[in-house]
Amino acid sequence: MEKGMDWEQRCLLDVLTHGKDRAKQLQKHLTSSLSTQMGFVLVDDILGCYEKALSVLNSGALSETKSAVTMLESPPSVANSTDAASDQKEVSKKRKTMSTRTEYVKASAGTPQEVPLDDGYCWRKYGQKDILGSKHPRGYYRCTHRHSQGCLATKQVQKSDDDPTIFEVTYRGRHTCKQSSHLAAAVAAALPMEAESMEKPEQPEEAMLNFGTGLRVKTEELETKEEIFPSFPFPYSSNELEEGGSNIFPESMLENEIMASFPSAFVSPVSSESNYFSMSSCHVGSFGLGQTSESDLTEIISAPASVTNSPDLDFSVELDPNFSFDNLECFS
DNA sequence: CGTATTTGACCGAC
DNA sequence: GTCGGTCAAATACG
Numbered sequence: 249m250e251k252g253m254d255w256e257q258r259c260l261l262d263v264l265t266h267g268k269d270r271a272k273q274l275q276k277h278l279t280s281s282l283s284t285q286m287g288f289v290l291v292d293d294i295l296g297c298y299e300k301a302l303s304v305l306n307s308g309a310l311s312e313t314k315s316a317v318t319m320l321e322s323p324p325s326v327a328n329s330t331d332a333a334s335d336q337k338e339v340s341k342k343r344k345t346m347s348t349r350t351e352y353v354k355a356s357a358g359t360p361q362e363v364p365l366d367d368g369y370c371w372r373k374y375g376q377k378d379i380l381g382s383k384h385p386r387g388y389y390r391c392t393h394r395h396s397q398g399c400l401a402t403k404q405v406q407k408s409d410d411d412p413t414i415f416e417v418t419y420r421g422r423h424t425c426k427q428s429s430h431l432a433a434a435v436a437a438a439l440p441m442e443a444e445s446m447e448k449p450e451q452p453e454e455a456m457l458n459f460g461t462g463l464r465v466k467t468e469e470l471e472t473k474e475e476i477f478p479s480f481p482f483p484y485s486s487n488e489l490e491e492g493g494s495n496i497f498p499e500s501m502l503e504n505e506i507m508a509s510f511p512s513a514f515v516s517p518v519s520s521e522s523n524y525f526s527m528s529s530c531h532v533g534s535f536g537l538g539q540t541s542e543s544d545l546t547e548i549i550s551a552p553a554s555v556t557n558s559p560d561l562d563f564s565v566e567l568d569p570n571f572s573f574d575n576l577e578c579f580s
Numbered sequence: 581c582g583t584a585t586t587t588g589a590c591c592g593a594c
Numbered sequence: 595g596t597c598g599g600t601c602a603a604a605t606a607c608g
Contacts (some may be wrong), residue, residue: 372585373585373586374585374601374602376585377597377600379597388599402599
């Protein structure tokens with residue numbers, strides 16, 4: 249495994265450098281033509297991502313991010329089995345029967361540092377710790393409905409060491425609560441089965457790209473079966489990138505990426521697809537107004553592009569047409 | 581007054 | 595013993 253890494257790293261280095269270049273170009277272009285703010289945010293994210301990845305590769309350290317990068321290259325099915333065996337240093341104390349997933353959330357420009365980091369769920373802070381080797385403390389959150397509904401989902405939020413605009417959000421467990429807020433509720437409710445014993449498609453949020461602030465998602469399934477949901481916004485390979493030619497990262501592609509991957513991967517032979525997730529467009533539409541009110545949920549579902557690689561996982565999701573998306577409050 | 585956050589204590593894993 | 599995660603009393607907030 250270590251041997252293959254060399255080639256992969258070189259490849260990655262190439263790709264990332266290339267991509268970074270292009271993203272910069274796009275950024276300039278956007279600046280001049282004043283396109284949608286989404287473009288800016290995305291480009292910003294792209295750059296941040298590349299910066300990080302490159303620094304990792306150059307230093308050869310930081311196993312954590314490395315595994316995130318690895319997902320870029322390798323399909324989901326491969327990463328997990330070896331993951332448990334070889335990457336033990338990173339996950340030395342994995343909790344059995346607990347899924348872990350880390351997102352690297354970049355605060356959009358202008359956003360204050362105490363970003364709400366609203367991901368659609370209601371979290372309650374229950375602790376904070378200074379972490380060895382980290383400049384910033386780590387906050388511990390659990391689902392508000394832990395006691396009322398026995399929801400065991402938790403998350404940890406920590407500001408990135410060197411980039412204060414990036415937050416590392418680690419989700420643990422899954423929501424079993426029915427949140428009145430967010431599509432999570434609807435999606436979760438529609439999931440075929442929620443049985444604890446089954447490693448079904450985890451929380452729908454898993455496959456989400458937090459748009460207003462979203463950056464990167466790393467998924468680590470540490471469960472018995474270990475399924476991985478690499479919901480990578482840019483699931484390109486080095487080849488594709490090369491072929492990109494002149495139109496690299498066109499804005500439309502980015503949007504399509506999300507819009508397209510979403511229903512195609514989630515939708516199953518369900519009759520009512522017209523109202524199916526109609527709010528997704530609403531979300532995209534409302535995005536990019538520079539407004540980041542705290543309850544502003546600029547999220548969207550982007551299905552893992554590689555989900556098609558794992559036939560086992562078929563999401564069948566449908567949304568209650570009556571589902572009110574305005575109901576984003578956390579109260580029940 | 582009920583709920584959320586803060587913060588030191590506690591506990592289990594290394 | 596150290597470290598990370600959680601608990602819970604005290605406090606803040608509405």
